[in-house]
Amino acid sequence: MSTISRRNFLKLAGAGTASAGLLGTPLARAASASRVVIVGGGVGGATTAKYLKLYAPGIDVTIIEPKREYQRPYGSSEVITGQVTMDDITISYEALKTRHGVNFIHDAAADVDYDNKQVITAGGETVGYDRLVLSPGISFDFDAIDGLTAELAETKLPHAWDAGDQLLELKDQLESLPENPTVIIGPPPNPYRCPPGPYERAGLIAQWLLDRGDKSPKVVILDPKNGFTTDYSMLHAWNDLYRFNIPKPARSKYSEDELAQLKTHDEPGPLEWVMGDLGGQILKVDANTMTVEAEAGVFEADMINIIPPLKAAKIAFDFDLVDGSGWCPVDQKTFESIRHPDVHVIGDSCIAGAMPKSGYAANSQAKVLALQLKALMAGNEPLEPVFQNTCYALAGNTDSGMFVADVFRLKDDKIVRVDEQRYLPFDATEGQIRLAALYQHNWMKAFTDDCFS
Amino acid sequence: MSRQISKGAVLALAVGGAFIAPSLHAETTEANPKGVMTAQTCAGCHGTQGYIEDSAYVPLAGMSSDRFIQAMESFADGSRPSTLMGPLARAFTDEEIRAMANYFSSLPKERGQADKHDEGNDS
Numbered sequence: 001m002s003t004i005s006r007r008n009f010l011k012l013a014g015a016g017t018a019s020a021g022l023l024g025t026p027l028a029r030a031a032s033a034s035r036v037v038i039v040g041g042g043v044g045g046a047t048t049a050k051y052l053k054l055y056a057p058g059i060d061v062t063i064i065e066p067k068r069e070y071q072r073p074y075g076s077s078e079v080i081t082g083q084v085t086m087d088d089i090t091i092s093y094e095a096l097k098t099r100h101g102v103n104f105i106h107d108a109a110a111d112v113d114y115d116n117k118q119v120i121t122a123g124g125e126t127v128g129y130d131r132l133v134l135s136p137g138i139s140f141d142f143d144a145i146d147g148l149t150a151e152l153a154e155t156k157l158p159h160a161w162d163a164g165d166q167l168l169e170l171k172d173q174l175e176s177l178p179e180n181p182t183v184i185i186g187p188p189p190n191p192y193r194c195p196p197g198p199y200e201r202a203g204l205i206a207q208w209l210l211d212r213g214d215k216s217p218k219v220v221i222l223d224p225k226n227g228f229t230t231d232y233s234m235l236h237a238w239n240d241l242y243r244f245n246i247p248k249p250a251r252s253k254y255s256e257d258e259l260a261q262l263k264t265h266d267e268p269g270p271l272e273w274v275m276g277d278l279g280g281q282i283l284k285v286d287a288n289t290m291t292v293e294a295e296a297g298v299f300e301a302d303m304i305n306i307i308p309p310l311k312a313a314k315i316a317f318d319f320d321l322v323d324g325s326g327w328c329p330v331d332q333k334t335f336e337s338i339r340h341p342d343v344h345v346i347g348d349s350c351i352a353g354a355m356p357k358s359g360y361a362a363n364s365q366a367k368v369l370a371l372q373l374k375a376l377m378a379g380n381e382p383l384e385p386v387f388q389n390t391c392y393a394l395a396g397n398t399d400s401g402m403f404v405a406d407v408f409r410l411k412d413d414k415i416v417r418v419d420e421q422r423y424l425p426f427d428a429t430e431g432q433i434r435l436a437a438l439y440q441h442n443w444m445k446a447f448t449d450d451c452f453s
Numbered sequence: 454m455s456r457q458i459s460k461g462a463v464l465a466l467a468v469g470g471a472f473i474a475p476s477l478h479a480e481t482t483e484a485n486p487k488g489v490m491t492a493q494t495c496a497g498c499h500g501t502q503g504y505i506e507d508s509a510y511v512p513l514a515g516m517s518s519d520r521f522i523q524a525m526e527s528f529a530d531g532s533r534p535s536t537l538m539g540p541l542a543r544a545f546t547d548e549e550i551r552a553m554a555n556y557f558s559s560l561p562k563e564r565g566q567a568d569k570h571d572e573g574n575d576s
Contacts, residue, residue, distance in 0.1 A: 363497050383490055388494035390497065403539050408545070421543075442509040447497050447498070450496045
């Protein structure tokens with residue numbers, strides 16, 4: 001630090017135009033800036049960096065991220081079914097670097113020295129911080145399902161749940177399927193990234209097979225759970241679009257009046273949802289015989305897409321930020337780790353009360369964190385946070401959209417959901433359903449820009 | 454750390470103009486913290502600070518506070534049809550809606566104007 005103390009400097013920096021004279025030269029700013037180091041250049045890390053630079057331009061912000069480009073997982077199931085390409089989901093860091101002045105170190109963070117407040121990269125570089133942020137995403141618990149391994153996920157049994165080449169592998173498998181195949185989708189137990197995602201993927205694949213001309217394809221969802229975010233809208237849409245019969249135990253999600261309007265199909269269509277109460281829990285998978293053993297019995301398949309149970313990213317474990325739940329406990333007002341001071345964890349890896357593990361949630365947490373870091377680093381009290389989450393999803397047919405929309409607040413130190421209607425109403429018009437799909441498609445660019453541009 | 458600082462300094466010099474724009478925002482976080490806290494939750498769809506071009510989403514930057522409040526009220530009571538704005542409008546408090554309205558109406562409609570405005574302030 002230079003002759004101006006860090007706290008005083010930041011007070012000046014926070015005063016905006018009043019301090020413009022002092023901050024006139026970028027060199028003066030950089031030489032005395034306090035430092036935020038962010039591990040992970042995904043939605044949470046990128047948004048934190050961008051908004052920190054917007055709200056507190058005097059803070060020096062560095063992202064440590066091995067990849068040169070980001071592949072967005074949100075909306076990436078459409079790579080499998082060909083609506084978008086890998087290029088479409090690949091995002092440049094250029095705007096963060098040049099437009100917002102975020103430093104990048106394209107290397108893996110290998111170790112941390114909490115006493116001396118330093119991150120050590122795989123290449124041996126030491127990066128000092130005043131506040132450290134981790135937004136490292138997820139990892140997979142392959143051991144939870146007998147027969148599943150990380151190696152098989154790269155070949156015959158891709159989960160394709162973290163973008164990357166597994167999407168292309170699954171796309172190849174889909175395009176090579178025999179006529180009227182059986183596809184098994186295995187959603188993970190709670191909590192997991194992108195709650196409506198596995199079901200949207202099932203719908204997209206069913207629609208793709210129908211579009212190919214298959215008359216009686218099967219997409220069987222073997223699910224450990226009895227419900228999922230957007231189930232109310234998704235099951236209704238499938239009932240309407242795909243001759244889907246809503247399983248008996250799931251009928252309680254609807255009122256008597258609504259049930260009377262749902263159809264019962266004598267010849268059900270491609271989608272089948274084996275929910276937890278009906279034996280959907282997967283016990284074992286055999287990649288050689290292409291069979292899946294669930295509580296309900298043994299299923300033969302032509303393509304198997306099991307998303308294993310999720311946990312915090314490996315680096316969160318390496319950095320000792322995870323508790324027995326497999327996720328990172330944080331102060332839900334500031335996202336400061338319960339386990340190590342001056343370290344903040346946001347996004348999928350953290351335990352954020354009622355907030356889901358979604359891109360929008362990570363983006364919303366990142367902006368709150370930017371404001372809290374600005375306050376804390378200036379020696380001020382953190383602010384009362386407000387969060388939002390919006391997830392759009394498609395039923396399969398890309399003109400049929402739905403969403404969940406929530407506002408969250410802090411109550412008794414926990415993030416809670418404001419209890420409001422959160423889905424399209426049962427009697428949504430065709431126009432509202434089509435508009436939801438249109439917004440879904442527009443959201444990909446709008447949201448990406450808010451995080452990365 | 455010297456590498457990092459010098460890198461930051463070089464970037465700062467290289468994109469000098471881009472650093473000017475944030476000063477307005479830094480100031481706004483002090484003047485209307487609730488507005489910033491609440492309005493930033495809209496940006497995941499409506500663009501950073503409500504600036505968005507050629508999208509199905511309505512730009513919010515520069516919208517008059519009357520129009521913003523009227524829109525949120527009519528979404529909330531259902532008199533204006535919507536997809537998800539009805540539930541969202543109902544979830545925010547009147548005070549939050551006013552704070553958001555003040556925030557968005559304080560911004561120029563065009564981002565270009567914002568930059569000019571900022572440059573004027575800073576130079």
